[in-house]
Amino acid sequence: MIENLSREEMGQMLKKSKRIAVVGLSNNPERTSYMVSKAMQDSGYEIIPVNPAVSEVLGVKAVKALKDIEGHIDIVNVFRRSEFLPEIAKEFAELDADIFWAQLGVENEEAYNFLKEKGYTVIMDRCIKVEHALTK
Helix, strand or coil: CCCCCHHHHHHHHHHHHHEEEEEECCCCCCHHHHHHHHHHHCCCCEEEEECCCCCCECCCCCCCHHHHCCCCEEECCCCCHHHHHHHHHHHHCCCEEEEEEEEECCCHHHHHHHHHHCCCCCECCCCCCCHHHHHH
């Protein structure tokens, strides 16, 4: 069963975090991933687009995969369908990253259990923008 942190705990994580890698970030301003990431960028977070199909989003050069990001990542925010989460979770486990965050409507018990067993903080089926707005 997937158990998320409390809203207060999510707020504390967001206050400590600075760098967010966004898997599946679209360069289409009408897509949720773009709107959410722009809001987070406007709130002072460094956004790193992870999408092999685009070269740049929100004025930032995109990377093809999580492993292409240099340095520490505070949050990996995932905007992909739920069935892709186990594969993304395996990539995440090879990074220097703290929090695996799957957006609203995205959850996968296999990926959740895999990451929790390794001791990671995992949040699923929650909108990072909403949690940020509610815990500022």
